[in-house]
Amino acid sequence: MKDSEEVFSSIETLLEALEANQYITDNSLATVIYLAYHMKRPLFLEGEPGVGKTEVALVLSRILGTRLIRLQCYEGLDAASALYEWNYPKQLLRIRMEEQCRKHPDEIGQVIYTEPYLIKRPLLEAIQSSEEKSPVLLIDELDRADEEFEAFLLEILSDFQISIPEIGTLKATHRPMVVLTSNRTREVHEALKRRCLYHWIDYPDPEKEMRILRARVPGIQETLAAQVVRFIERLRGEDFFKRPGISETLDWVEALVKLNRYHLDPPTVEQTLGCLLKYREDIQRFRLGIWADPLEQARLLQPNLTSGQAEG
Structure with a gap:
């Protein structure tokens, strides 16, 4: 396994390392990761849900051979949940013990407000990491x-x-490599973005999605892979509430493989539609739109039709 300096010696070697870890990407994303590493800047990734933003951090931790520390954001997240809080039960127990020994309150305070009584949350954990390699x-x-x-x-x-x-x-003794992600349900403030290197991760084109399937599902039938990629590409052209991302593509293929399906047919699509579309309204729109058109359905299920031919 190459060390981090060798991996990040060039964009080409980084691309190779990403692909070796089954993350298929292009030069633009590899370049911004390369720069974030060498410039020691946070990497800010935006894109639709399921396009592989979170996976970048997971893969980087494997490439760097270091720990991944994850802070999952949610509405109402505050500093105490993200940074630290005091272990009140442990402090209370120590106070009672010290009071029995007739210790002065000032002495007790000096004891209970020390690091052993601190509960480290992800941000403090990343800043205070004592490991030899910086965490992600x-x-x-x-x-x-x-x-x-x-x-x-x-x-x-x-x-x-x-x-x-x-x-x-x-x-921080070892500055962590920071990856921030956003599904852009709202705009993140410019002041935060200015401190980061930014990259938008889009849905993959058919060629890249085929490469992803071959990397993540070794031995997949080419006919099935081509049908899946064409089908997904068509769905992403619709105005769904939630269009399928790469994660949905991989879930669908995994389901098809477990069901021993080697090509798509109408019953299979109907039975596994929940792997792709996660809202009732989207499923109804699909069934009343694309799927209700016999010609469109036939085009999608043709085993050897390229995307360009399907549109012609």
């Missing part, structure tokens, strides 16, 4: 968090240090 910090789906949390995060990403009133300032 994934801040996932930032757009789900509130703007107040963004402002707090801005300070952390600026200096990679935090101030805890009872302890003092804690600074």
Whole structure:
């Protein structure tokens, strides 16, 4: 296995490492990852759900041979949940023990507000990592968090240090590699983006999706792979509430393989539609639109038809 310096010696070697870890991408994403590593800047990835944003952080942790620390964002996320909080039950137990020994309150305070009584959440865990290699910090789906949390995060990403009133300032000994993701359900503030290197991950084109299927599902029948890619490409052209991403493609193929299906047919599509479309309205729109047209259905299920021919 190559060490991180060798992997990040060029964009080409990084691309090879990504593909070796079954992450198929292009030069544009590999370039921004390469720059984020060497410039020690956070990497901000936006795109539709299921296009492989989170997977970038997972693969990077494997390539770098280091730990992945994940902060899953959600509405109402605050500093205590993301950074640290005090272990109150443990503190209370220590207070009772010290009181029995007739210790002065000031002495007790000096004991209970120390690191052994600190519960480290993902951000502090990443900053205070004692491992030899810097961890990869994934801040996932930032757009789900509130703007107040963004402002707090801005300070952390600026200096990679935090101030805890009872302890003092804690600074990162090994600056983590940071990957932030967003599904763009709302706009993330420009001030945060300015501190990052940005990349938009789009749905893959048919050629890339075929490469992804071959890498992630070794031995897949070419006929089935071609049908799946063409089918998915057609669905992404519809105005669905949630269009299928790469993760849905892989789920669908896994389901088809487990069902011993080697080509698509109408019953198979109907039975496995829930792998692709996750909203009742989208399923109804599909059934009343594309699937209700016999000619469209025949085109989608043709085993040897290319995407260009299907549209002609």
